[in-house]
Amino acid sequence: METSVTIMCTNFNKEIVNKYPDYHLIDTSFNVQSLTKYRKIIFFNVFNELKEDKIKEIFKYLDDNKIAYINVTNNIEEVLLTKYLIIYDKDNILIEGNTLDVLKEEKLLKRIGVHEPFICDLSLLLKDYGLVNKIYLDKEALVGDLWK
DSSP states (O other), X not given: OOSEEEEEESSOOGGGGGGOTTSEEEOTTOOGGGGGGOSEEEEESOOTTSOHHXXXXXXXXXXXXXXXXXXXXXXXXXXXXXXXXXXXXXXXXXXXXXXXXXXXXXXXXXXXXXXXXXXXXXXXXXXXXXXXXXXXXXXXXXXXXXXX
16 A cells, blocks of 8 residues: 555445554544654544645645555545545445546546546546646646646
8 A cells, every 4th residue: 555545435434444453543633743653644534624735734744754644535625635545435445546547437436426526627628628638636737737
């Protein structure tokens, strides 16, 4: 498994954390600096109240300190913050791999009721119209390429 992973669940069951017993479960009242006590961390839907730039800052801190983490979420936008994605349907892994590769499986995602993150959906539409030539995971990169 990659050192930074997002798990998207179709049935948000906290039992999912039991599949990763080596990871320390972090709740919503964590202090970023206190995370260095652990080598492996699992977040269970703790970022709902935070802005994307704060979440990126936390993940950068974890990466800089070589702390492996799993982010279990039901927020599709959060899948863009890690390079590896696992999608659980009920209690089984439905698909996993590089985040972009998983998000390209549009038919599968729609079948289980998961919609693509807005920026991916937008870049796919722009690609269809020949305005960009790839799928973007980052809105700043998309805007930068559009306004060159």
